[in-house]
Amino acid sequence: MAHLYRRRKQYWIVYYLNGNRVQESLRTDNERIAKDKKKKLEYELALGDLHQSSKLPLPMILEAFCKYMLRIRTAKSYKNEVSRLGYFLARSVTLSSLCRQGADEQRTMLHL
Numbered sequence: 001m002a003h004l005y006r007r008r009k010q011y012w013i014v015y016y017l018n019g020n021r022v023q024e025s026l027r028t029d030n031e032r033i034a035k036d037k038k039k040k041l042e043y044e045l046a047l048g049d050l051h052q053s054s055k056l057p058l059p060m061i062l063e064a065f066c067k068y069m070l071r072i073r074t075a076k077s078y079k080n081e082v083s084r085l086g087y088f089l090a091r092s093v094t095l096s097s098l099c100r101q102g103a104d105e106q107r108t109m110l111h112l
Contacts (some may be wrong), residue, residue, distance in 0.1 A: 002038050002045070013038055017050060 001016040011026045011034035024039045026037050069081050
């Protein structure tokens with residue numbers, strides 16, 4: 001069961017997922033839309049389709065991804081994948097910051 005409440009002009013929802021209390025903004029100020037979103041969320045909870053988000057920090061996820069890609073891809077393919085990932089992250093992440101531990105190994109492998 002979920003509970004709707006209003007915080008300033010926005011509607012929020014509170015529900016429990018795997019024993020943990022979750023609060024989310026519904027990003028609407030319309031009560032009808034908020035109730036529709038509540039029904040949809042309750043339906044997903046009943047079916048078990050709702051999953052809890054990962055609590056892993058982004059650097060750990062990126063590092064694991066880079067190590068995985070380094071194992072399964074060729075050097076050129078790896079370089080392209082990391083380049084695309086950097087573009088997706090708005091170029092705020094460089095190749096060396098993606099994989100801190102293996103940065104030197106990657107540079108020699110990719111001849112950078």
